[in-house]
Amino acid sequence: MAPTILFIVLSLVFTLSSTHIQSSEEGFIFVQISNRGLDFAKDVLIDKAVSSIVPLQLPDIEKSVKIPVVGKVHVLLSNITIYHVDVASSYIHTGETGIVLVASGATANLSMAWQYSYRTWLVPVAITDDGGASVQVEGMEVGLAAALKNQDGNLKLSVLECGCHVKDISIKLDGGASWLYQVVVNAFEGKIASAVENAISKKIREGIIKLDSLLQSIPKEIPVYRTAVLNVTFVDNPVLSNSSIEFEINGLVTAKDAVLVSNYNHKGWKDIFFGSGPAKMIQISLQQDVFNSVSLVYFDADYMHWIVDKIPDQSILNTAGWRYIVPQLYKQYPDDDLNLNISVSSPPIIKVAKDVIGAIINLDVTIDVVDGGEVIPVACISLVHLIETSVCKS
Numbered sequence: 001m002a003p004t005i006l007f008i009v010l011s012l013v014f015t016l017s018s019t020h021i022q023s024s025e026e027g028f029i030f031v032q033i034s035n036r037g038l039d040f041a042k043d044v045l046i047d048k049a050v051s052s053i054v055p056l057q058l059p060d061i062e063k064s065v066k067i068p069v070v071g072k073v074h075v076l077l078s079n080i081t082i083y084h085v086d087v088a089s090s091y092i093h094t095g096e097t098g099i100v101l102v103a104s105g106a107t108a109n110l111s112m113a114w115q116y117s118y119r120t121w122l123v124p125v126a127i128t129d130d131g132g133a134s135v136q137v138e139g140m141e142v143g144l145a146a147a148l149k150n151q152d153g154n155l156k157l158s159v160l161e162c163g164c165h166v167k168d169i170s171i172k173l174d175g176g177a178s179w180l181y182q183v184v185v186n187a188f189e190g191k192i193a194s195a196v197e198n199a200i201s202k203k204i205r206e207g208i209i210k211l212d213s214l215l216q217s218i219p220k221e222i223p224v225y226r227t228a229v230l231n232v233t234f235v236d237n238p239v240l241s242n243s244s245i246e247f248e249i250n251g252l253v254t255a256k257d258a259v260l261v262s263n264y265n266h267k268g269w270k271d272i273f274f275g276s277g278p279a280k281m282i283q284i285s286l287q288q289d290v291f292n293s294v295s296l297v298y299f300d301a302d303y304m305h306w307i308v309d310k311i312p313d314q315s316i317l318n319t320a321g322w323r324y325i326v327p328q329l330y331k332q333y334p335d336d337d338l339n340l341n342i343s344v345s346s347p348p349i350i351k352v353a354k355d356v357i358g359a360i361i362n363l364d365v366t367i368d369v370v371d372g373g374e375v376i377p378v379a380c381i382s383l384v385h386l387i388e389t390s391v392c393k394s
């Protein structure tokens with residue numbers, strides 16, 4: 001079981017980083033999201049934002065306008081709906097104060113219904129008409145500045161500033177009197193633009209609140225099989241630089257009953273393993289103590305203990321298979337099954353060096369004969385097993 005855990009932990013190591021190492025008393029896992037990773041996250045975020053924005057219904061706009069010859073006309077624009085948004089380009093910038101995300105050259109397509117009514121002294125009843133219109137919003141700029149902080153071990157994302165600016169809109173009316181187009185353009189263009197600006201800023205603020213509650217819901221402990229938990233509490237504030245965001249996570253594995261097992265001497269980040277390679281989206285560094293805390297928990301939980309009674313060549317696990325090599329054994333226990341009782345006799349020690357992870361494992365192997373239901377140890381071997389794994393960089 002333990003090697004599986006170790007493998008899982010190891011497979012987390014996409015690559016190892018030696019840059020921007022922070023020293024901390026508590027953080028054992030160090031995560032760095034590079035520019036490439038941030039760019040990727042930005043594209044995903046913008047996609048998600050756009051699909052959560054549309055369709056977006058804006059409040060109705062109405063106004064009475066004086067028209068030469070015609071008189072006072074009441075115009076209502078209703079069911080104003082943004083149904084399509086396109087983002088031409090975007091960038092993300094991280095700095096000490098927070099994260100800035102800008103989408104520029106965005107366009108939006110809107111549909112709406114128009115309706116007007118007026119009275120003249122000529123006819124006693126109100127004259128009304130209605131129809132549809134399409135609106136094209138061009139050159140929209142959307143900017144967001146957000147702060148990312150540690151709040152009680154979770155990441156807290158909050159909006160510092162958020163704005164949307166519409167540069168240009170064009171309106172196409174289906175039908176209507178000849179004066180109507182000019183009225184809509186003159187009296188409503190600015191109102192439509194600011195309705196779009198307000199609605200989009202509001203949606204983005206709401207989106208950040210949702211994203212933040214998602215961050216808040218990240219558990220502080222992740223169960224690792226049945227017996228242990230990995231402490232994923234964030235330690236300190238994330239460090240934002242112009243090329244990356246860096247986090248430290250406690251990262252120690254403890255037994256589920258919350259007995260802290262790590263008494264390891266904390267040696268600082270020099271113990272993490274280093275690597276280099278082409279730009280990665282995310283880099284994760286694990287300190288040696290992380291491995292040792294896993295090892296100690298599994299040793300304490302009595303997990304490093306196996307009885308082997310099934311192997312591909314089953315004949316080896318029978319005294320008959322050893323008849324010519326150890327004839328005494330066969331003579332004493334003819335045709336009895338054998339099993340191997342393998343125990344790890346002390347917590348494996350894991351050493352981390354540049355590009356290499358080594359483990360020293362002390363094994364006690366007992367060979368048992370199963371004679372009519374009775375288990376009789378017949379041999380005992382102590383082994384010191386040294387495993388070295390080089391860390392592959394993908």
Ligand SMILES: *[C@@H]1O[C@H](CO)[C@@H](O)[C@H](O)[C@H]1NC(C)=O
Binds near residue numbers: 079081111
């Ligand atoms: C509002 O506009 C949408 C999209 O153009 C349309 O599907 C819907 O029927 C309209 N609703 C009303 C009440 O006119």
Ligand SMILES: *[C@@H]1O[C@H](CO)[C@@H](O)[C@H](O)[C@H]1NC(C)=O
Binds near residue numbers: 084109
């Ligand atoms: C949005 O409007 C533009 C210009 O009118 C048009 O070219 C584009 O096809 C429209 N997009 C959608 C999804 O209707």
Ligand SMILES: *[C@@H]1O[C@H](CO)[C@@H](O)[C@H](O)[C@H]1NC(C)=O
Binds near residue numbers: 242243
């Ligand atoms: C990031 O900051 C460093 C100095 O702090 C500067 O040399 C570098 O040009 C900056 N990079 C970008 C992309 O702004």
Ligand SMILES: *[C@@H]1O[C@H](CO)[C@@H](O)[C@H](O)[C@H]1NC(C)=O
Binds near residue numbers: 231235254260
């Ligand atoms: C998890 O890590 C945090 C931060 O290092 C620490 O304060 C907390 O006590 C740890 N929790 C457990 C159960 O060890």
Ligand SMILES: *[C@@H]1O[C@H](CO)[C@@H](O)[C@H](O)[C@H]1NC(C)=O
Binds near residue numbers: 343364366368
């Ligand atoms: C296996 O060996 C260990 C000591 O090496 C012993 O404590 C344990 O009882 C043995 N288990 C079985 C099933 O023989």
